[in-house]
Amino acid sequence: MNQLAIKYIILILLLTLTFISPCPALDADEIVTAGFNYWRGKASVGTVEMLIHREDWQRSMTIKAWTRGQKDSLFYIAAPPKDYGNGTLKKGREMWIYNPKVNRVVKVPPSMMSQSWMGSDFSNNDLAKSDSLLLDYHHSIIGTETHEGKTVYIIKSMPKPNAPVVWGMQHLKIREDQIWLSEEFFDEDLEPVKIMTAMEIQMLGGKLFPRVWRMRNVDEQDRYTQLTYESLEFKSSLPDRLFTLSSLKQRRR
């Protein structure tokens, strides 16, 4: 047997061990990373209906989304027709917006990153800094609860010193099967600001996945943005050329 084969065997053994053992003393960092990766997958193609709900008004859009790994995303608005073709490309921590009417790509300046994305309750930062949770925060388990018969880890995430973060603290609820149940955002004074909750966990794209995500401001009940997956497909990879400015400029079907 060569060395590579030995490595593989050890790896497989380790993996089976982790699956077999109930493993109560899980590391919080691992739970978060695993949950995040489960959520994003290696790459995904999906269609999402985004409902922006306000007290006196609401509006929905259909968005086509491509994601790859922890950093790259591409979104396109497929409906309503008025907004058809507007796109957003996120690469690392940078974002660009494309508008078909004026046929221009605009880079979102740093000062605008805290503004809302397409008028929703998601800010540009929520999209662009999504992997900030993994890189810039320390995680610790502060409790557990059960959800549909499964253990849910409640995780407190505090920013690392000097990390360029948006939130002063986050609370995560991640189920033992790596499904992300909620993410609550706190400001620097540790006051809750907004909360994202996942609902309707079902088979989606070949795995259990929450079909509905809702982002809501903590102090306003009647104001939220809800994402509903209409379709979702996980892929092993997506080509590089998809996540480029020229791809952003191309009109999509």
Add this chain to the structure above:
Amino acid sequence: MSIETKMAWRNIWRNPRRTILTGCAITFATVLLVFMLSFQFGSYETMINTSVKISSGHLQIQAEKYQEKKSIRLVIPEPRAIAEIVDQIPEVAAYTFRGQAFSLISSKDRTYGVVVTGIDPQKEITVSRIKKLVQAGNFLAAEDVNQALVGNLLAKNLRVSIGDELTLLGQGRDGSIGATVVQVKGIFRSGIDEFDRSAMQIPLSTFQDTFSMEEAVHEVVVIGKSLSDVSRIKTQLKAALSVLDNRKPLKTLDWQELMPGLRQAIEMDLVSGLIFYGLLIIVVAFSILNTFLMAIFERTKEFGVMMAVGTTPRRLTKILLIESMSMTLISIITGICIGIGITYYFQIHGIDFSGGSELLSQFGITGRMYPKLSLLSVSIGPFMVLFFTFFAALYPALKVRRLRPVEAMTAI
């Protein structure tokens, strides 16, 4: 003339040098107060008028909560109905409609977040000074479409000049994405950095198209014939608007509510001014106190004699008070006259502030400043001087009552 007045008058001129010196202190304080207060009031009016004529107007009608939230959805759906109301108020000098939306503005290589204002070029010039502030290029014309005016600092940040194209991306009233390309037609400079850095104006029609506004606007900007008309216009507008049948309530705001920063700046300036005037008045009051106390010590023997020959303490007090008050009054009147003279000169010719500090330029004061005489600015300072000197003079005048004739006569 009563005997007391006659005696008091003679006493005043017994030591002319001292009287004149004390009088001069009072006169000087009065002149200073009249001038400074007129100057402050004048500068406030300049500040208010310049600020008002650049952005806010004297009054604005907006949808309720628009001022706090600035949400594009909070609109005045039928501005024509409002126009009819405003037309009927006689104190209104001019009005215009505006739309406002926060947008991304990008040139070839730069992008900034900017408040884009849609203006009606013809009406705008009756309300604001923006046309006169255009440094390069031209002001918008009535038939312009997709043209824009930008502040000079914004133009510098975006690295654009006249004729360059800017992409505008924002959110429309219905939540859709508003986008358009505009051409820079003019660059303005107001001197208010904040405004020059983050303001862009486009024709109202272009604005309404881009942001799916239909007929709606965000602000009805009203200018009164003078600043003092504002409260009267406000009451009339409020009454008229409450009758108007509107699904969403409208609100009338005056310049103080529109620009709380300006009001606070004025209040702060006024308070620091008042502290200074308070100190000035106290110094003057003490100099009066000193003069009269000295007079009493000097004249103890004289008072003793007067009491010995039967002058009542009450009468002595009266004489002393007449002395001090007539001296103060003469000085104050002289002071008011000189003060008015000086102030009036500057009211006509102005004071050069062209080297104006950063602070002043924030409020749009860049050239000359004009003090403004008013009944209030002329009377309030002198009245305070009179009030405090009266109390300063009261103490020695009452002290006389405690003199014993025999002891007083033997005093040196």
